[in-house]
Amino acid sequence: MSPSTTMPTSSAPTRRSMSPEAPQILAFAWPRESPDAGAEAQAWRDALRARGWRVLDAGPGLEVWGYGRPLAVRRLHAGLLLVGEAHPRTPGASCPQFDQPLLRTARALADHHWGEYLALLREPGADRAWVFRDPSGGLDALTWRAGQIVAVANEITHLPFGLSPHDLALDWDAITDFVRRPLASLDRCGLAGFHTVTPGDLHPLGASPGEAVPIWRPAAFAGNAAMEDAEARLRAVVDEVVDVQARRVGRAVAEVSGGLDSAIVAISLARAADPAANLIGLNYYGDRPEGDERPWARAACAAAGLPLVEVAKPVGEVDLSDFTDFARAARPAFNALDGDRDRHTSRLALAEGVDAVFTGKGGDAVLFQSPTPRVLEDYRLAHGRIPWGDPFALDVARWLRRSVWSARRAARRSSAPAYGARAGIWGARTREAVTTPAHRWLTDLDDMPPAKRMQVELVAASQMAAGPCRRTAVAQVRHPLLAQPVVELCLAIPAWAHVAGGRDRAVARRAFADRLPAVVAERRSKGALTSLYSRRTAASLAVLRPFLIEGVLAEAGVLDRRALDAALQPDALIRRPDGARVMGAAMVEAWVRHWQGRAPDLRTASRERLRSRA
Structure with a gap:
């Protein structure tokens, strides 16, 4: 098939060797010297086997079980198990045999590795088990206690009900927050008894978040000083991440919306993939001009050498199954809200034997798409007083389509709440004062420049892309721009540098200018559905x-x-x-x-x- 041609849509699966179930992992631990705890552990084994779970690793007092598509499990030594993918920062280096105190091990993982993983740790001679959740949040993690058993899982959809917390209850404070601030659903569970492990935390199994140790936080990487080689570093880190994620992928889909972010990922993927790999571009378009980005998607796929599947988004009514199919999950499945698109992508993946779906999700946050006058305040904090005729201030005003005076005044205003304006359909309970951040990443940000603080909030919200949906049930869904090395670098680049010249994502545009078609690189509009x-x-x-x-x-x-x-x-x-x-x-x-x-x-x-x- 020639590049940039429109393919007919396949709606029925033609082949698939693996069960269409998203990978689920459960690890549970118990006091090794307690006969009663050993009996409870045996009851867990029996219940899991009866539901189709299989044992992946069994050690004294700690076992790992899996359901659905398999995830890699590696025992590096008696006190460290890695579940999922942890890639070394230095290409070609192997994962070291960590044998040191828990905090040093977790910090070494955060500093020298990236990926989508959970690390299970236990100090020699100790019964207490811990989990370190990778900073990207690629694998969810909920921990709980049931009797003498403590456990952690990335999902509970197929968890035998008898293994749930004995104090399981509906937390209506959390439920209210999910309606008001969907971001809150990423960092707390509406089911009391389950505790969310925050990405970047070292968390004791079965314990509340108050006992967790924060190892990695995005705020630690937030920068406001000039970075001379930002473009070269961004290009290199995106290439490295895509190259690693593309390995061992036989057939892949690249979602190509027509925007800059997905074009960068698609073109980088085409460069990185094995020449024999079968790559497909995929575009969904609306029925009105503002939602139809096919011309830009076609240009991006032509530059990448990919065939393109174009699919019209329907305007018909939703089906209740779009909501009820995911109701058994640990939290509301906001990532599955676009039911028609999610259903079509999963069917296409099944029909075409797709191993992985690559997206540009998170690009708006990490590459900084948001038009905001707050960048002027970040710029002032970095450079001092801004003269009225300062070129940067003039560029920002033109970008925002407002006067310099109006933009400067707006930059000094306090920031709006992360959950936006109040919705008219909300009830009285949502009017109660919010006293805690929607996500633990958002604590202690008061001293951060306002546009950079906004970027951290957007990065936290982007973790929604890792949530359950139909696509994750049939293929690996990769978001290269949300990988830890990309996030760290883009947070270190000042917000004002991201909008230099009065263009959003300015660093990314320059970094990939020689790869992107001009019509995409120079585009100023953005599609809207x-x-x-x-x-x-x-x-x-x-x-x-x-x-x-x-x-x-x-x-x-x-x-x-x-x-x-x-x-x-x-x-x-x-x-x-x-x-x-x-x-x-x-x-x-x-x-x-x-x-x-x-x-x-x-x-x-x-x-x-x-x-x-x-």
Whole structure:
């Protein structure tokens, strides 16, 4: 097939050798000298085998089991097991045989390796087991205690129910926060008894987050000083990451939206992949000009030498299965909200025997796409007082399409909350004051330059791309721009350098200028599907209105019934494009409906307390 041709869409799978189940990992530990604990461990083994789990590593007092597609498990020594992929920073170097105190081991992993992994650690002669979650957050991690057993898993969809925490309960404070700030769902669990392991943390198995030790935080890499070789370093690190992720991939799909980020990944992938590898470009387009980016996607695929599959995004109504299919997961599956696209990509991957899907997700955050006057304050902190005729200030004002005076005044204002403006459909409970950050990465950022703080918030939110969806069930989904080395470098580059010349992602544009087609590199517009999603929500009102208005979130006061009744009207959705928030609320609704029949309300955060305040 010649490059840059449109391929017909395959809708039915033709071949697949592996089960279409996302990889699930469960590690559990127990006191080795306790006969009662040994009996509990045997009960866990029996329950796991009965559900189709298989043992991957069994040591004294600590075992690792798997379900679905396999993940690599390597025992480096008696006290260290690596689950997943950990790549050395120095190409060609092997993973060292760490045999040192826990903190030094975790820091060595964070400093000298990257990937998507969980490291299970135990000090010699000690029963307490720990987990270090890689800083990219590529593998989820929840830990809990049940009797004398402590455990950690990346997902609980196929966990035998009897192995759940004995104090399992629905936390309605967390559930409310998921509606108000979806980012919060990445760092806390709505099921009390399970504790989220924050990426970059060394966390004792079964313990609360208060006992975790932060090893890696994005704030440690945030820079505001000039970096002369930024372009060369960015090009080199993206090439290295893509090269490593492309190894042993037989057939891959590159999602090519038509934007800069996905074009960089697709072209880098085509350069890195084995010549025999079979690569496909994939573009989804809307039915209106602002959502149709095919000309830019075609140009990017022509430059990469990839054939291109072009798929029209439907405007038809959603199916409740788009929400209920993921309700058994540990947290609402916001990454699966675009159900039609997710379903089509997974079917294509099955039909074409695809091993991996590569995306440009996270590029808006790490390469800094966001148009904001805050970059002027970062620039002032780095350079001192800004004269009125300063070229950088003039460029930023032109970029923002506002006067220099207006841009400078806006730069000094306090930053808006990370979760944005209040939605009209939210209930009384969401009006309570927010006293904690949505993510533990966002603590102690007050002294950081405001645009850089915004970038850290966006990087944290980008972890949503690693959440469960249909694609992850059938193939590896790779986000090279969210790999730890890329994130660290882009955070070190000042925000004002990312927008030099009045262009977003300026460093990336210069770094890859000789690879990108000019039409992509010089593009100033950005595709938008807001209208399509609002119209799709409007087309789905027969499903969504009763589901939400008569749902548990409205009953508990998390959503406002009267506001929902007014907002879920075709005209209202055109005037105020709340389609994405409505769909997000529906995902939380389905999740709560599933779990409320399996767990009581947490006494200190119940729906009755919420109703009393509504």
